[in-house]
Amino acid sequence: MGAMGQIRFLGTAGARFVVARQLRYSAGTWLELDHTQLLLDPGPGTLLRMRRARPALAPERLSGLLLSHKHLDHSSDTNVLLEAMAEGGRRKRGALLAPSDALQGEDPVVLRYVRDYPQQIHVWQDGEPVQVGNVQLIPVRRQHGVETYGLLFDSAHGRLGFVVDGRMTDDLPERYAGCVLLVLNIVCREWTPDVEHLSLPEGLELVREVRPRLAVLTHFGTTMLRAGPRKLAAQATDRLGIPVVAATDGLTLKSTAWGCPFSEDADLPSNNRT
Numbered sequence: 001m002g003a004m005g006q007i008r009f010l011g012t013a014g015a016r017f018v019v020a021r022q023l024r025y026s027a028g029t030w031l032e033l034d035h036t037q038l039l040l041d042p043g044p045g046t047l048l049r050m051r052r053a054r055p056a057l058a059p060e061r062l063s064g065l066l067l068s069h070k071h072l073d074h075s076s077d078t079n080v081l082l083e084a085m086a087e088g089g090r091r092k093r094g095a096l097l098a099p100s101d102a103l104q105g106e107d108p109v110v111l112r113y114v115r116d117y118p119q120q121i122h123v124w125q126d127g128e129p130v131q132v133g134n135v136q137l138i139p140v141r142r143q144h145g146v147e148t149y150g151l152l153f154d155s156a157h158g159r160l161g162f163v164v165d166g167r168m169t170d171d172l173p174e175r176y177a178g179c180v181l182l183v184l185n186i187v188c189r190e191w192t193p194d195v196e197h198l199s200l201p202e203g204l205e206l207v208r209e210v211r212p213r214l215a216v217l218t219h220f221g222t223t224m225l226r227a228g229p230r231k232l233a234a235q236a237t238d239r240l241g242i243p244v245v246a247a248t249d250g251l252t253l254k255s256t257a258w259g260c261p262f263s264e265d266a267d268l269p270s271n272n273r274t
């Protein structure tokens with residue numbers, strides 16, 4: 001028996017209006033996989049939501065801070081978390097993994113003086129695996145205006161896929177093949193031209209092709225919130241025959257929820273908030 005893995009959605013906001021009004025929290029996602037702690041996309045309020053979580057999540061325990069892209073709702077707490085991960089800057093600790101345009105070019109989001117804090121700074125290369133603790137990460141290039149990478153997490157808990165922000169592209173079903181858990185950022189309920197995000201129909205089509213054991217919808221814009229993510233997820237479950245849940249702020253998924261690897265039974269979380 002190994003340790004249980006878990007994922008905690010500290011925030012589920014997904015569009016500028018929802019973030020600005022904090023209709024949902026805009027904090028990132030905490031992953032604990034095979035004793036390795038990772039934080040994906042530290043948006044506004046991530047440090048606060050980590051400290052307020054019960055039990056609290058300590059940035060000093062993080063092995064890696066992962067940035068999918070530099071948009072504010074994914075990156076604004078990067079600097080403060082790099083300092084916190086390094087125990088307030090007292091010693092070099094942890095790794096930062098980020099796209100090149102988060103670090104270089106005209107508008108980098110990582111302050112230069114903070115770059116001394118992590119032990120390692122790694123720049124994503126599409127499809128090139130990188131090891132952090134007991135987890136192997138594989139970045140998947142997405143189309144989203146700024147340089148953006150979805151992620152595959154390979155560990156004792158199976159292959160987990162985070163699709164992150166970006167428009168639908170033909171390569172996605174193949175790139176996310178084999179995922180037991182698929183997490184999708186669904187900003188819009190309907191497909192909308194010139195929006196570089198997955199709409200709900202596109203996201204569900206990807207779920208149908210990848211066939212994970214569990215799919216999680218998150219990163220909601222106003223059209224999704226108005227329609228009720230929980231209801232939409234229940235309808236998708238019926239239609240696809242694959243469990244689909246809508247994330248809520250603070251939702252914790254244990255690895256048994258995606259059936260890996262220490263339990264055969266899917267233990268689905270109750271999801272009783274919209």
Ligand SMILES: [Zn+2]
Pocket residue numbers: 069071144165
């Ligand atoms: Zn974005």
